[in-house]
Amino acid sequence: MKSLISKVNTHFERSFHYQAQSLFQAPGRVNLIGEHTDYNDGFVLPCAINFYNLVAASPRTDRQIRVLAVDYDDQVDSFDLDSAIEPHSNYLWANYVRGVVKLIRQRFPNISGIDLAICGNVPQGAGLSSSAALEVVIAQAFNRLFDLDLSPSDLALIGQQAENQFVGCQCGIMDQMISASAQRHHAMLLDCRSLTYRAVKIPAQLSILIINSNVKRGLVDSEYNTRRLQCEQAASLLGITALRDISLINFEQCSKQLPDLIAQRARHVISENERTLCTEQALNQGNISLLSQLMTQSHSSMRDDFEITVPEIDFLVDLVANFIGDSGGVRMTGGGFGGCVVALIPHDQVDAIIALVNQHYGAVSDVAADFYCCHPVAGTSELQPHE
Numbered sequence: 085m086k087s088l089i090s091k092v093n094t095h096f097e098r099s100f101h102y103q104a105q106s107l108f109q110a111p112g113r114v115n116l117i118g119e120h121t122d123y124n125d126g127f128v129l130p131c132a133i134n135f136y137n138l139v140a141a142s143p144r145t146d147r148q149i150r151v152l153a154v155d156y157d158d159q160v161d162s163f164d165l166d167s168a169i170e171p172h173s174n175y176l177w178a179n180y181v182r183g184v185v186k187l188i189r190q191r192f193p194n195i196s197g198i199d200l201a202i203c204g205n206v207p208q209g210a211g212l213s214s215s216a217a218l219e220v221v222i223a224q225a226f227n228r229l230f231d232l233d234l235s236p237s238d239l240a241l242i243g244q245q246a247e248n249q250f251v252g253c254q255c256g257i258m259d260q261m262i263s264a265s266a267q268r269h270h271a272m273l274l275d276c277r278s279l280t281y282r283a284v285k286i287p288a289q290l291s292i293l294i295i296n297s298n299v300k301r302g303l304v305d306s307e308y309n310t311r312r313l314q315c316e317q318a319a320s321l322l323g324i325t326a327l328r329d330i331s332l333i334n335f336e337q338c339s340k341q342l343p344d345l346i347a348q349r350a351r352h353v354i355s356e357n358e359r360t361l362c363t364e365q366a367l368n369q370g371n372i373s374l375l376s377q378l379m380t381q382s383h384s385s386m387r388d389d390f391e392i393t394v395p396e397i398d399f400l401v402d403l404v405a406n407f408i409g410d411s412g413g414v415r416m417t418g419g420g421f422g423g424c425v426v427a428l429i430p431h432d433q434v435d436a437i438i439a440l441v442n443q444h445y446g447a448v449s450d451v452a453a454d455f456y457c458c459h460p461v462a463g464t465s466e467l468q469p470h471e
């Protein structure tokens with residue numbers, strides 16, 4: 085974190101020729117279980133991880149916004165609060181910022197301009213929510229610099245809307261909520277309908293190991309949006325508001341009235357909601373073998389019913405699952421079509437699993453895997469600007 089802080093400050097000063105007034109952070113996340121349940125009003129169980137997006141910022145006296153992307157060769161986007169805010173024609177990263185600023189301006193038309201430098205170490209395109217962390221940290225910078233009194237849920241909703249409207253991914257609320265509201269040392273059981281949540285402790289004997297398959301994720305947004313439409317279709321055919329509103333037992337009695345593919349998608353979501361609630365209990369009780377089963381079932385359901393895994397990810401999950409047995413759990417995490425695997429494993433198995441993956445992953449992949457051993461951190465906050 086220290087080196088990130090000095091990097092973002094140095095680049096701010098070099099480009100804007102003065103020192104930034106304030107500094108903010110928002111973390112990435114890993115989802116332990118509850119995949120594609122958030123936009124079905126369901127339950128998720130993510131935790132924020134020790135990888136961050138940072139923003140160094142100063143308010144301006146005029147209505148100009150200048151944004152410096154340190155991780156993109158210091159590209160700069162500048163625009164004006166008195167003109168229409170449209171998507172940027174070249175810089176994809178800029179749209180996350182523009183989307184958030186546009187929504188903030190809608191609610192607070194009198195805010196002034198701002199200079200921002202962004203820098204982060206959340207792996208991008210890996211399913212660890214680097215974009216949500218970006219949206220949330222930008223919203224937080226405005227919130228604090230202009231005393232907007234936005235709650236963590238407000239910050240999350242602004243981030244989600246920005247992504248829905250400006251980037252075109254119809255994502256749910258999980259990623260932004262955990263980045264905005266996470267509690268240190270805890271995962272979070274979030275009800276995505278009411279946005280209420282409970283902190284959940286991860287049993288002391290388990291490490292969180294994330295394995296990045298480094299599979300380039302293609303067609304993610306379009307496949308994601310298709311899944312979302314299929315879920316909405318299922319809910320409407322079942323005559324319910326959202327897939328959250330039916331139990332698995334009731335669903336199995338009426339699933340025949342749905343086209344096969346739609347029933348398959350719905351079954352994943354409905355069963356995943358139940359698994360997520362059970363996982364909260366398993367974690368609270370320290371019941372690792374139950375946790376292990378639930379994560380395995382979650383992965384099979386994503387692979388067979390929701391069809392969002394890829395062979396490399398299935399390979400990694402099988403490899404780790406065979407090694408750990410019921411001493412821990414492993415599954416794909418995030419939106420799917422590549423990305424990462426999350427494993428909750430005894431501390432003394434971490435090195436062995438890294439070695440195992442390094443030894444065998446070459447059988448299915450030309451690129452090596454990356455590993456992040458993480459711990460649960462707190463959500464977005466203001467930091468000391470010049471430590």
Ligand code: GLA
Nearest residue numbers: 119120255256257258418419
């Ligand atoms: C992405 C989305 C989230 C969620 C997950 C799948 O991360 O941004 O809203 O739907 O996929 O669980």
